[in-house]
Amino acid sequence: MKKTITFKNMARQLKADLGGKDSYRGVTLTYTWLANQFGHFSLGFIPAFIAFLIMKPHMAPARASLNAACLISGTWLVFETINFLWPLTLGRKGGVKSYVFQPAWGNVAFDTITDLLFFWLGAFFCSLLCYDTPLARGVVMVTATLILYPAYYWYLTKMYLQAPGYPFQFRLSQWSTEHIAPEDIKLIKRFLDSNTMGMHLFLFGPKNSGKTSLSVAIATELSIRHYSAIYTSAMKLYCMFFEQDDDNTADVLWTWRKASILVIDDINPGDPVKEDLITSERFLGFVDALSTRDINRTALKDTNVIWVLGNDDKDRKLSANWQDMLYSIGVERDKMLSLNLQRHVPAARGARSKGEYDLQMQS
Known part of the structure; x- marks a missing residue:
């Protein structure tokens, strides 16, 4: 019978990724994915906090916190849209027709959405800490809930990708x-x-x-x-x-x-x-x-x-x-x-x- 990855396997891998020092054991694809998403969260949180500090002297704290979160979230939405479409279409010589095998567009789009959810979670979590508003609280709760399945899917996918021992990463x-x-x-x-x-x-x-x-x-x-x-x-x-x-x-x-x-x-x-x-x-x-x-x-x-x-x-x-x-x-x-x-x-x-x-x- 062919093997699949179980929740027990995932829990064991997560424990290994969160503990120990990568300086002597190296890093896995799952560890890299976790670090990448923490980076996305931070790139939502830190710019939003800086924007809040800039806006705060010019408007009410509640409004400044929400405006900062919305500004950073919108900026990342534009950036990720360009990052998704440009390198794979207009920025590629020959465009979409140049591919022998078309990219898995749905898979790449799902990855882009996952990144955006982490950006937005970081931005509105910052807004919530700067000034507690019902809107920020609601966005954080909804975004955190929506992230659960993508986080499970991608972490599981990374396990399927690292287990074979491929010599390089290539689609x-x-x-x-x-x-x-x-x-x-x-x-x-x-x-x-x-x-x-x-x-x-x-x-x-x-x-x-x-x-x-x-x-x-x-x-x-x-x-x-x-x-x-x-x-x-x-x-x-x-x-x-x-x-x-x-x-x-x-x-x-x-x-x-x-x-x-x-x-x-x-x-x-x-x-x-x-x-x-x-x-x-x-x-x-x-x-x-x-x-x-x-x-x-x-x-x-x-x-x-x-x-x-x-x-x-x-x-x-x-x-x-x-x-x-x-x-x-x-x-x-x-x-x-x-x-x-x-x-x-x-x-x-x-x-x-x-x-x-x-x-x-x-x-």
């Missing part, structure tokens, strides 16, 4: 190539939107063709949808084939066998390395470890897997060989998808503008 709308066939885009969307388990996507291509970026981007979108995922290199996975499942610690929410999405990177390097270091037959030999053969085969068969391999061509028939290997362990042919990136050269692989950063993991 699908950031991945671009100069040319990609419409059928290839449909193939990726088919893998993304499939409601059945046991789908397998093979990504072939040479060095710098964007295989890893694309695999991470696809898996990231599924993590944001709250699918349990694991990212690993082939070398690490070979050792994991021999391990028994142990996901009872705070650091291990699920093992590769209990994940819904598995990304296997660096199975073979591709050009300029011509030789395939691992063949499909050799890979199956690792799968069939003496004590874990059956559970390894079942896990691979029933998990959605992204395979990142080297070059493929008509003579080598790598795609056919790997599909035959999966078929031998019970994977149906119509659940195997193959995409060759050899003819696709990313236009800006790994390049991220500020707007694209906003699009990726702050949401």
Whole structure:
């Protein structure tokens, strides 16, 4: 059975984020999200307090406190609206039509609304402290109530994003190539939107063709949808084939066998390395470890897997060989998808503008 994150897992993660020193243990995505939202609250509170001090000598304290909160809240509304629309549309070369994969607009809009709620809560909480008015009290109560679900959703989402161990933060709308066939885009969307388990996507291509970026981007979108995922290199996975499942610690929410999405990177390097270091037959030999053969085969068969391999061509028939290997362990042919990136050269692989950063993991 595939694993999900429970309230107990969230409570344990929250306890870890709120206690201890990050100077020696590092920071997590959940900790970063908490710090980010505290920053949004502070950027509502502090400017509102400064504005109140400026307005107070010129008007009644009650009016000054409300005007300051409204001024700062309105300023952040305008700023966030521009910050949401400009980098992703008018400020991007080619505009909306330049995306190979459209951004998850609803997801980004929800993130923007969440930020605004924290801005407004900070501004009107400041107003309430400066001068207690029914309006400020009401706005604080309503805003604090509205924040509850977004806070739960985003904290949970950050847990789904940090558990896989992705090597970098990258969303699908950031991945671009100069040319990609419409059928290839449909193939990726088919893998993304499939409601059945046991789908397998093979990504072939040479060095710098964007295989890893694309695999991470696809898996990231599924993590944001709250699918349990694991990212690993082939070398690490070979050792994991021999391990028994142990996901009872705070650091291990699920093992590769209990994940819904598995990304296997660096199975073979591709050009300029011509030789395939691992063949499909050799890979199956690792799968069939003496004590874990059956559970390894079942896990691979029933998990959605992204395979990142080297070059493929008509003579080598790598795609056919790997599909035959999966078929031998019970994977149906119509659940195997193959995409060759050899003819696709990313236009800006790994390049991220500020707007694209906003699009990726702050949401």
